[in-house]
Amino acid sequence: MPAAQLEVANLSAGYGQTRVLENVSFAVPAGSRLAVLGRNGVGKTTLFATIAGQTRLYNGTIRLDGKELSGLESASRARSGLGYVPQARCIFPSLTVEENLLVGLKDRERTAIAEAYDMFPRLQERRRNFGSQLSGGEQQMLSTARTILGKPTVLLLDEPLEGLAPVICEELMAAFSKLAAAGDMTILLVEQRIQSALDFADHVLVLERGQVAWSGTPVELSADPATVERLLGVGGLH
Amino acid sequence: DTIKIGVIGPFSGPFAIQGKNFKAGIDAYMALNGNKVGDNDIEIIYRDVPQADPAQSKALGQELVVKEGVQYLAGFYFTPDAMAVTPLLEQANVPLVVMNAATSAIVTKSPYVVRTSFTLWQTSAPMAKVAKERGVKKVITVVSDYGPGVDSEAAFTTTFKAEGGEIVDSIRMPLSTNDFSPIMQRVKDSGADAVFAFLPSGPTTLGFVKAYNDNGLKDAGIQLLAPGDLTQESDLPALGDSALGMLTTFHYAISHDSPENKIFVEAARKAIGNPAELSFPSVGAYDGMHVIYKMIEATGGEQDAQKAVDAVKGMAWESPRGPVSIDPETRHITQNIYLREVAKAEDGSYINKEIATFEKQGDPGLAAAK
């Protein structure tokens, strides 16, 4: 097994007095695709936000390429190669589309913005609009594009398909697969549409009440309808 | 026994310098005359009302009387603050010595009020005579739009008209005016020979005088006349050369040439710390203390407001500002009003140089109100 690029050990986190995650551990090898699944409110978003440095970590370690992240502010984590696309999109509403992308560039040349426009031509049409004026799907595109522009080595995607048209979803998943396959990126994905997630991932982690309840490959999960029913509340997978 | 005197004034906030002068005058008096009257120790209790706030003033006055047990109330920079306390006096059996608040009517609110400062009628009316004497025919008045400003305007206008002069225009401007250029433009356009102005002492005077110069009124020979608030000594260093030659009428100048004043100024400067901060409220406080000491003497330290006030009616003495007396009828101070010119002293500092005297002026304001 190749050395883990992202390694999370004994992670506990939450909001103020509310503990949400308890003792979560897992490791992700470079270039792999991990799907994190679980029911509503189990703590998927919290897990990603904690790794990205936006939620309080009570204890545990987060290592990226062997480097401990837990003491660092989120900007330093981003500069170490962590990219985060939050569920809430978090577009900068008073910045234009182009300016939103500029923020994501980190220290890259301005011209690199073209990459984002290649990925989502829709954004180029809207480049002078303010973030607050975008449609829901356009915001989702912008959020993803913005993070990818920073060339992260580990990418956390929290429901990146929400609100996107089916065609775009397909294209986007294909694009992610390509990025991961080329070994440029390790991708962690939270997705409600279980089938899409399983098609994409090479490894699956299922959370239940803030803890890791199941872990294995997509094939194993598909083969285990009881677990799927119990942990994900979904009848069967086609 | 210890006799307590409660002093209410603006000791912090935008008018802190006036409160500081109260304290300097009081300290100076006690330094020169001791803190004992007969067997009684005198204790001063200060309470702060930073800006005109009658409710606060009344609450504090009440506290001073009821809780601290003061026998005398004194101070009061603003008229409404003094007015608010007057209803207490009778029941509390406490005299009130006004050390600054300058609206004529205060003394009528209670028989226990004595005032040792001035009124705007008192300081403004003589200026009309000066104007007349100097051959000014047409005057425009510019005053801040609040009680004292209106008083000052009325005093000047009434007197100047009685002297046969003409008021070409009367401008009242908001207290918060910062930029006086448009006002100066009006003055220019009015065709007046002179402008009579009243603004409360403080930061705005600086802008006013500068605007007067910068807009070329000085060069055009339009005289600037004002009561002395505009050239308060503590503002003079900031005004600098631009104020030179300004004419003001007032009851007191730090530079007043008399032995009493020399002693007072020396003591008061010591009390205030920074000599540049000394200005007119200190003399009101100083004489206020003189009146209170007299009252204590007369009552032998007993609490008897009527007796105390009666004792100082008609009292006359030599104040640092010159000869003064308490008018037995109005209980307001009768004093000389001086015409002064802003000049440079030998040591390079700016002073209000007295150049003429109007002797024994009472308060024309009360008469006018009747």
Next chain:
Amino acid sequence: MSTVFEARHLNKSFGGLAVAKDISISLARGDRVALIGPNGAGKTTFINLVTGHLAPDSGTVMFDDADVTALSPTKRVRQGLVRSFQVTRLFSEMTPAEHVALAVLQRTGRSGRMLGNFQAMQDVMAEVQESLHSLGIDHVANRRVSEIAYGQQRLLEIALALALRPKVLLLDEPAAGVPQSDTSRIETALAALPADLAVLMIDHDMDLVFRFARRVVVLAAGAIIFDGSPQEVTQDMRVREAYLGNYANARSAA
């Protein structure tokens, strides 16, 4: 069936961008319509125009045979034209119970009462319980909304709209962010709606759309390019290209 709602020739553009081009849609009582289309096609804008949150450049909105184009959003809601929001708009410091109670009180004309307390009003409490229960969020009824998971907030958003007992219900991506396990709750809730209620739903989850809709309207670049049955829509080449992609193939194959 009678028409309750009709949008006639709506036009709207932002600067140079036309987001509604001569849109006309009518809904009859009991209609279950899905409005789909590419991102940025103008679906949310259409709802905003209809509800009065945006003013159309031209065109009219008819509701119950009356022209409501000039009415404020509030008045339209009171008549029964209710929407949900694509991005949840909830009161983060209040609890789900309070949310629904507020809607119920508003509907029953009691929201301006200055006496009493909704918790003491039996009927309100009963309805709150019932409504939260039916969407499966009654266990968080008394938590602050800021503390509940996003998916639960989406469900609450729907509960709110339903509590207003609309005649026409406009749902903007009700299932976005709701896990697959819970979309069924939304479907159940929708299925339980009064039969004469007209519902127009926007969503990108095609499984949901096809289970729900009896009619599909497709919007692209501000104009209606298709209005017909779910069966027909998967066959329409333009729709497949602009929107459905492989989904249509998968579906036709199935």
Next chain:
Amino acid sequence: MQTVFSVGTDALAYGMVLFVISIGLSVTMGLMRVVNLAHGAFAMIGGYIASYAAHMLGFGYAVAILLAVAGTILISIPIERFLFRRIYGAPELTQVLMTIGITFCVIGIANYVFGPTLKTIPLPDMLRGPVDLGYRSIAAHKLFAIACGVVVAGALWFLIDRTAFGVKLRASVDNAAMAGSLGVRTRIVYAVSSAVAVGLAAFGGIVGAELLPIEPYYALRYMVTFLVVVSVGGAGSIPGALLACLVLGAIDTTGRYLVPEYGEFFFYLAVITIVCLFPNGLLGRKR
């Protein structure tokens, strides 16, 4: 006609002075979204340092300005580090409480250290006295203030709208957590912006000292003026603040010329009218 020109000139001058003094607040309030009632306090600190440098240390005007701006920024660093940093992103009212507390402290300290008298900053000969414009004369320092206004407006607009720093600042304000996750070092961005704002406050305090003289109560006395100007313009919009200053300066000046006794009325009625017509400020972006 001449009067119109004349009043117009006064209006322009007054508006520009207002602009120079309050623009720093537009940066903190509009861009950093901190309702900074302590803006006047920093302007005042700048004024005091300049006055001290000129009177006591005998420096020239230009040097005094530089010293004062640098000195004020220096003083503001610990304030930013330990106090302001705690209120970035906090509710507005909390910011009001904190910044008013700072203002009270600064007033108290200034009163204690410098005494309650007015302080002046001696102008160089070049800026002293009137300049003849042909149809009237105007104080030279007002012309100077106008020039400063134009330069500051241009420089700020460039910094905020055209540089990467400006984008990062606006992003951090919109959503600090997200900006951080995109690699923006928000703390540094905030610290730098705050220094810029404080520096501008100090600069404005000095340049405007002829009109708004330096004294301990300065910090509160003109707070309302600053607030009004910035908000009417649309907080965070440099052209908006400029426009607001010019418009309000014009209204104030004509009001005081035509009906001085109702000057205040005129001014605040105008403010109400403008705000009702432009609820987000003259050039404010809708949020």
Next chain:
Amino acid sequence: MAAEQTISPASKATSGPNWLLRDLAGLAVILVLAGIGYLLFPNNLALLTRITAIALLVLSLDLVTGYCGIATLGHAALFGAGAYAAGIAAAHFGITDPIIMVVIGAIGGAAAGLLAGAIMLRGHGLAQLVLSIAIVYLFHETANKASGWTGGSDGLAGISPDPVFGLFGFDLWGRTAYVFGIVLLVLVFLLLRVLVRSPFGMLCRGIKEDPVRVSAMGASVNATLLRMYVISGAVAGVGGALNAISTQVVGLDSLSFTTSAEALVMLVLGGTGSLYGGLIGTLVFMWFEDFVSSINPFHWLTIVGALLIAVVLFAPSGLYGTAVQLLQRIRDKR
């Protein structure tokens, strides 16, 4: 450990009699404090009465700021309107019965609230703040100009209220005024407790968080806010009238920006959005100010400033808010 189980129920309990109990407890605390004040500081009653009057202003401010989210730096306009209404009734029309004066004050305040509210609701955010400032200055200028009625900057004197019920006169010691004030405060407080818990109060809280959401529920935002403004005006007016009755003079400061700003500071200090916060903020701020300014009348401002900073640093939700959070945390630990 399971996430769901570790979360305690929100402080807003659904069970019925709980709030009644808490209100009674709150009432008891106020009365006990008032009693202690009377017994312990019999010589400071004037100050305590003043605190009571300002507390009414702060409560009224809390209604619009804490419950509706309208930040205003001009709320003293309503307070002053009440004070002048009561004062003018007494000084010019000879209406000197204190209870009638309070009613007139409330009406005056409500009218001012209607006017101010109608203007305020035209703006949002900062612009709204500026509107409030403009309003208070307009009120101030109007009172200054109408000096025939208001006494202008000299203040409106000549207010001499009759004894309450013809029995209890307003004297030097201020006992009557104090008791009168406390009774008013308690009455208003109870009414407001009912108000903020009512459906109307809940609607206002909703508007504070998202007016668009509220209007999408079919409620009219502006009408609701305007009603609240009128109520708030009446409360502030009662405070103003109390001030006029107890000090027997009304000054321009009662409708000044400074008073407005101080009221806001007191509210935030105590904690917005709960009536207790308003009361605590007023008490602490005014008592502290009086305390330090009598110790050092010259340099007390610095200390008050330091207090405000300290509160933001150590009690960011205001004194009451932070205390509640602390209690909650302790309860959670158990």
